[in-house]
Amino acid sequence: MSNRKFNTLFIVIVLVPFLMLVFPFFEIGNRATPIIMGLPFSFFWVILWIVITFAALLALYYLDPEKEEEGDV
Template identity: 60%
Template sequence: MSKKRFYTIYISVTCITFLMTIFPIFEIANRAEPIIIGLPFNFFWVVMWIVITFLAVLTLYFKDPDVDEGWGEE
């Protein structure tokens, strides 16, 4: 994967997941019902997108063309 394509995907993923937690898109989830895993829906929405962001960035980290294959080698 080229660096330009990687950075485009990285910026797109982080921006999309960030936008899902701020106004006006957050209005989709701004309600108290239903209760999911003991959380009101709007809290669950934010926690869900934080986890999705973490997993997406972690996946992109392992796909990063700049990361060296040898860990701990100097």
């Protein structure tokens, strides 16, 4: 994967969860019901996007084209 393509993918993967946690997109998940795992849906919404962001960044770490180059000193 080229660096340009990787950088574009990184920006998209970081920007989407950010947008889902700020107004106006947070309004999709901003409600008290239903209760999921003992949490109101709005709390679950935030935790869900934090987990999705972590998983996406972890996947990007393994796809990083420069990861092998950093180890050579």
